[in-house]
Amino acid sequence: MRDDEIDGILRDAGGADSGPGSGPGPEVLARITASVQTSLRPVRPLPPGWVLTGGLVLIAAAIAIAGAARVGFSGIEKMNAWERVFIFAALCVFAVLSASEFVHAMIPGRLRRVSSGALLGVATAVLLGVFALSFREYQTDHFFSAGIACLITGLEHAVPIALLGWLLLRRGFAVNPISAGGVAGTLAGLGGLAVLELQCPNFQAAHVLVWHMAVVPLSAAAGALVAWVARAVRK
Amino acid sequence: MHPDEELHLETLMARYQEGDSAAAAELIEQASPRLHRFFAAQFGSRFEADDLLQETWLRIHRVRHTYRASEPVLPWLYAIARHIRVDHYRKTVRTVAGEQRLEADAKNVVTMPEAGRSEGLAALLTPLSEGERDVVQMLKVDGMSLEEVARATSSTVGSVKQKAHRAYKKLRVVLGARLGGRS
Numbered sequence: 527m528r529d530d531e532i533d534g535i536l537r538d539a540g541g542a543d544s545g546p547g548s549g550p551g552p553e554v555l556a557r558i559t560a561s562v563q564t565s566l567r568p569v570r571p572l573p574p575g576w577v578l579t580g581g582l583v584l585i586a587a588a589i590a591i592a593g594a595a596r597v598g599f600s601g602i603e604k605m606n607a608w609e610r611v612f613i614f615a616a617l618c619v620f621a622v623l624s625a626s627e628f629v630h631a632m633i634p635g636r637l638r639r640v641s642s643g644a645l646l647g648v649a650t651a652v653l654l655g656v657f658a659l660s661f662r663e664y665q666t667d668h669f670f671s672a673g674i675a676c677l678i679t680g681l682e683h684a685v686p687i688a689l690l691g692w693l694l695l696r697r698g699f700a701v702n703p704i705s706a707g708g709v710a711g712t713l714a715g716l717g718g719l720a721v722l723e724l725q726c727p728n729f730q731a732a733h734v735l736v737w738h739m740a741v742v743p744l745s746a747a748a749g750a751l752v753a754w755v756a757r758a759v760r761k
Numbered sequence: 762m763h764p765d766e767e768l769h770l771e772t773l774m775a776r777y778q779e780g781d782s783a784a785a786a787e788l789i790e791q792a793s794p795r796l797h798r799f800f801a802a803q804f805g806s807r808f809e810a811d812d813l814l815q816e817t818w819l820r821i822h823r824v825r826h827t828y829r830a831s832e833p834v835l836p837w838l839y840a841i842a843r844h845i846r847v848d849h850y851r852k853t854v855r856t857v858a859g860e861q862r863l864e865a866d867a868k869n870v871v872t873m874p875e876a877g878r879s880e881g882l883a884a885l886l887t888p889l890s891e892g893e894r895d896v897v898q899m900l901k902v903d904g905m906s907l908e909e910v911a912r913a914t915s916s917t918v919g920s921v922k923q924k925a926h927r928a929y930k931k932l933r934v935v936l937g938a939r940l941g942g943r944s
Contacts, residue, residue, distance in 0.1 A: 527937045529929060533901055535936060539881040540798070540902030548801070549794040554811050558793070558818045559786045568780035569826040633827050634844075635837030635912045641920070699824040701844040702915050 572697060575629050575636070582625035585690045586717035593683045594724035601726045609660045616656045617720050620649040624713040628691065631706035632698030642708040646746045649712065653719070654739055661731045673737030676726055680718035680741030681748075688714035688749060703753040711749020715742035770834040778825055789818060795835070795903060796842050802882040802898055803846060803891075817845045835905060836912035843895065843914065888935045893928035896921055 550558075572578070594601075602610060627645055630636040640648070688710055700706035718741040726738070770791060776784035796817055800810035820841055828837050882902065886894045895914055899905045900921075911918045 527933050527940070532929060532932050532936060536882070536885065536897065536901040536932075539885050540802075540898075548798070548807075550797045550811060550814055554814065555790060555793055558815055559789050561815075562785050562789065562818060562822050563782050565822070566777075566780055566782050566785055569778050571778060571826050571829060575829075631915070633829065634824070634840035634915075635828075635832065636915075637908060637912050638915055638917050641917065697826060699827050699841075701840045705915065 572633065575626070575633070578629045578695060579622065579625045581694050582628060582691050582713060583621055585694065586621055586625070586687050586713060586720070589683055589687050589690070590717050590720035590724060593679075593721040597725050599724050601722070602724050604727050604729065605660075612656055612660060613723055614720075616653055617716060617723070620645075620653070621713060621716045621720075624649070624709055624716060625691075627709045628706065628713055629695065629698075631702065631709050632695045632700050634699055634701050642705045642712070642746075642750075645709060646712050646743060649716070650739065650742055653742070654735060657734050657739065658731065661729050661734050663730045664732070666730055666732045669732060669736075672728055673733055676722050676728070676733070676737045677740055677744075679725075680715070680722050680738065681745060682718075683721045684711070684714035684718035684741065684745040684748075687717040688745070700753075703757050704750050707753025707756075708746050708750040711746035711752075712742060714749065715745030718742075718745060767833060767835065771831065774825075774828055774834045774837075775830050778828065778830075792834075792838055793818075796838060798882075798902070799839065799842055799898060800846065802886060802902075803894060804883070813842075813845055813849055816849075817842045820845055833909055833912065835903075836909045839899065839905075839913035840915060885932075888931050889928050893924050893931070896924040897928045897932075900925060 602614075605613070623640070624645055627638065627640065627642065630638055631642070691710055691713060719738055722738045722741065726734075728734070770788065773784045773788040773791070777788055793814060797810050797814050800813045801807055804810060804813075817838075821838065824841065828834070882898070886897060889897060892914070896910055899910045899913060900907070905913070907918050907921050911921045914921065
């Protein structure tokens with residue numbers, strides 16, 4: 527059977543379903559119109575997407591810089607110029623992408639360029655590659671104690687980014703809250719990772735690749751989990 | 762969908778956001794048959810479609826500020842309608858008997874002809890998964906473009922193409938067998 531034959535069958539079936547006697551009755555339409563008109567007043571549309579995206583990136587950058595400023599910028603000071611450009615350019619690109627996708631997830635009918643899962647996967651893979659090329663100290667000292675401290679620091683900074691991001695987009699409406707939570711968590715995790723890259727002078731490859739990078743997927747998973755719980759509680 | 766019709770819906774939506782009561786009434790009248798058909802094709806029940814349509818308009822009313830002027834209206838409406846349908850599934854799960862029972866019911870609903878049920882499109886789309894059904898209905902019955910369907914389903918254009926391809930593969934087998942059986 528050819529595709530155009532299937533098209534014809536579907537169109538015929540759709541046409542039959544939209545014929546006389548189908549569709550909402552006039553009393554249903556009247557009820558809907560009455561309920562909408564009783565509370566109708568002008569509303570202020572959401573600001574343009576680029577404004578919201580810019581706001582989210584600014585929030586993430588401000589919290590990352592403020593967080594690192596408390597303990598000093600030892601990490602970025604220890605890096606050479608190429609490492610700085612390489613690492614922070616990658617972080618900026620993925621922060622802008624995830625902020626934009628977060629905005630798209632909070633506005634119904636916006637075109638998604640990439641799914642939340644794919645964005646997280648690509649960001650994690652690319653950043654792992656960037657870190658693997660940048661950090662070549664292969665000995666490991668205090669792997670767990672130093673690593674867990676960094677992981678906690680990264681996640682601690684991800685929380686306010688996620689909260690302020692949600693505050694900025696609170697007027698939005700997520701048709702898929704779990705996906706929106708995941709992408710919000712990814713953005714927050716990238717902010718948390720930026721704090722670590724700014725402040726952590728431990729350049730051991732295993733430390734950075736495991737504990738610094740863990741902030742991003744853990745934060746994304748936490749975002750999706752919070753969205754799932756919020757939806758369940760709301761119901 | 763004809764570009765003039767889409768433009769007209771965009772104008773109505775913008776006026777609805779400004780609080781124009783006549784525009785709200787016209788928008789409801791113009792868009793409701795499509796949304797109703799969307800629900801009827803998924804559930805096969807006209808009464809359920811009526812309820813979901815009302816719920817959808819209440820939600821649309823509450824989040825009407827999220828519509829962006831000059832963006833296509835239909836994907837925005839369908840995105841909210843899909844959300845309502847998912848919510849409806851979940852509520853049914855809680856009130857009936859758990860998720861497995863619901864999945865079985867959702868499949869059976871369109872295969873068992875009952876009074877008041879629309880059999881045409883709903884029955885045709887039965888072999889497809891929920892996502893495939895949405896894509897086929899919007900693309901082939903409602904005449905939306907790939908990009909509009911991607912917007913409505915909060916997915917990428919690539920994912921829409923993939924779902925349409927899988928759906929056609931299934932439909933080819935099912936319809937081919939049906940036509941073969943007749944001859």
